[in-house]
Structures are given as structure tokens and as C-alpha cells.
Amino acid sequence: MTSIKCPALAFQGQYGLPLSEIDEEGNAIRDLIEQGALFVSNHSGGKDSQAMLIRLLEIVPAGQMVVVHASLGDMEWPGAMELAQEQADAAGLPFIVARASKTLLEMVARRFENRPEVPSWPSASTRQCTSDLKRGPIQREVRRYAKANGFKVIVNCLGLRAAESPGRAKRRTFSKMGISNSVSTWYEWLPIHKLLTPDVFRAIDADGQMPHYAYSLGNDRLSCVFCIMGSRGDLRNGAARHPELLAEYDALERHTGYTMHMSRIPLMELSS
Numbered sequence: 007m008t009s010i011k012c013p014a015l016a017f018q019g020q021y022g023l024p025l026s027e028i029d030e031e032g033n034a035i036r037d038l039i040e041q042g043a044l045f046v047s048n049h050s051g052g053k054d055s056q057a058m059l060i061r062l063l064e065i066v067p068a069g070q071m072v073v074v075h076a077s078l079g080d081m082e083w084p085g086a087m088e089l090a091q092e093q094a095d096a097a098g099l100p101f102i103v104a105r106a107s108k109t110l111l112e113m114v115a116r117r118f119e120n121r122p123e124v125p126s127w128p129s130a131s132t133r134q135c136t137s138d139l140k141r142g143p144i145q146r147e148v149r150r151y152a153k154a155n156g157f158k159v160i161v162n163c164l165g166l167r168a169a170e171s172p173g174r175a176k177r178r179t180f181s182k183m184g185i186s187n188s189v190s191t192w193y194e195w196l197p198i199h200k201l202l203t204p205d206v207f208r209a210i211d212a213d214g215q216m217p218h219y220a221y222s223l224g225n226d227r228l229s230c231v232f233c234i235m236g237s238r239g240d241l242r243n244g245a246a247r248h249p250e251l252l253a254e255y256d257a258l259e260r261h262t263g264y265t266m267h268m269s270r271i272p273l274m275e276l277s278s
């Protein structure tokens with residue numbers, strides 16, 4: 007029988023992954039834990055973030071963890087930030103909220119004012135919404151937290167999974183990030199990359215937690231109520247629960263003359 011020494015290996019080993027595939031990554035994670043690196047649990051309030059945090063807590067000492075949520079304001083499902091905070095609080099972890107200087111709708115309106123000749127909304131290939139509203143603010147807040155608490159090595163943990171899309175399936179599960187500099191070294195780690203959706207819900211249930219209520223409405227994903235890549239079902243759920251927000255998106259689609267969703271079908275039509 008194979009002996010598993012590294013806690014990261016023990017965690018991934020639960021899901022029957024060949025140890026040869028995860029040895030290198032597991033060893034790197036073990037070294038980073040021993041070095042006292044800061045593990046950042048990115049938490050959208052969605053099921054994948056929730057399951058990832060449950061698993062990280064089995065591996066990483068609480069004193070080396072922080073939970074961070076990028077607030078999307080009125081654009082995100084109500085309760086998402088609260089769920090992330092409650093999970094962090096229950097585990098005794100620090101919780102940081104990263105806020106952008108503008109909302110997604112403000113970003114779109116400004117882009118239209120500056121360059122009306124190009125599509126005003128983010129697209130799957132040019133996701134300024136992710137970079138400007140989530141990634142940038144999160145990195146800024148994490149740098150601040152790491153500096154204040156003496157961490158020089160940061161492991162940015164994301165709950166992305168291979169089963170979500172071909173693009174995500176190709177992502178490396180552990181890598182050094184280009185934003186590393188002379189002050190801090192950053193790594194990116196995808197601890198639940200190989201989990202399937204039922205594994206995610208099982209992990210949440212086994213820990214005695216509940217996922218966000220939008221999943222019980224039938225949502226596949228959670229973050230913005232109306233995502234540029236959202237499924238019809240998710241958009242319909244969002245429209246039924248948040249008609250005022252739908253009206254704001256619709257008004258901006260009409261004002262800019264561009265559609266929000268990557269299908270290029272107007273949101274009103276998609277969500278009806």
C-alpha cells in the first residue's frame with residue numbers, strides 16, 4: 007500500500023487520483039506550508055469556493071490562511087458575500103472584502119462613452135470584468151494583508167475545476183505567478199481542479215454546510231446574477247428573482263447598442 011506523507015496528497019488521494027500525477031505538486035505545497043506561506047482562499051460565495059475552503063482547512067494551518075471575496079455590489083447574488091464570511095468566521099479565519107472602484111455596469115457605460123465603436127461589454131476572451139472587478143482588487147488587498155502580517159510568499163488558491171470548461175481543463179494546477187516581484191513571491195494553486203460537481207456538493211454536505219440558495223433554484227453557477235457566460239437557466243433564475251437588475255442591464259444594452267451575453271442575444275430574450 008502506498009504511504010501518503012503529505013497532507014495535500016492525502017486530500018487529493020481521497021478522490022482516487024494517481025499519486026504520480028500529484029507528487030510534484032503535493033511536495034511543493036508541503037514545502038510552502040512548512041515555509042509559512044500565506045494561503046489565500048478566493049471565495050465567490052459559490053459551491054466550488056466553499057468546497058475548496060473546506061479542503062484547504064484540512065491541509066493548511068489556520069494561521070497561514072486568509073479568505074478573500076471580491077464584492078460585485080448589486081451585480082452579484084445576494085448572500086454570496088455573507089456565505090463566504092460565515093464560512094471564514096466559523097473557521098476563525100480572517101476575511102477580506104476587495105472592492106473595485108466601479109461596478110460592472112459603470113465599467114460598461116464608461117467604455118461606451120470612451121469608445122462607442124467597440125463592444126462595450128466584456129467578452130469570454132476579453133474578461134475585463136474578471137480582471138478589473140475581481141483579480142485586480144483581490145491582489146491589491148492581499149498584498150496589503152501580506153505586508154501588514156509579514157508574509158512574503160503567497161499561494162493564491164482558486165476553486166476552478168477541469169469539468170467546468172475545456173479552457174479550465176487545460177489550466178495548470180500549480181504555477182508561479184507573473185506578478186511575483188522582489189517583495190513577494192506568488193503561486194497559483196487549483197486544489198479542487200479534478201473534482202466533479204457531485205464531489206463538490208458531497209464535500210459541502212459532509213462538512214455539515216449548505217451551498218448558496220441559488221443552487222436550489224437550479225443555478226449552475228454563482229457570482230454575477232447576469233453573467234456574460236451564464237446559462238439560460240441561470241439567467242432565467244436571475245431575471246425571476248431580480249427584475250429591477252434585469253431592467254438596468256436591458257437599459258444599458260439598449261443605450262450602448264451592444265448585447266451583454268456572449269451568445270449576442272439580448273438579455274431580455276435570453277432570460278424570458
Ligand code: SF4
Nearest residue numbers: 135136229230233234
Ligand atoms: S460572473 Fe461573469 S460577468 Fe460577472 S465578473 Fe465573472 S465573468 Fe464577468
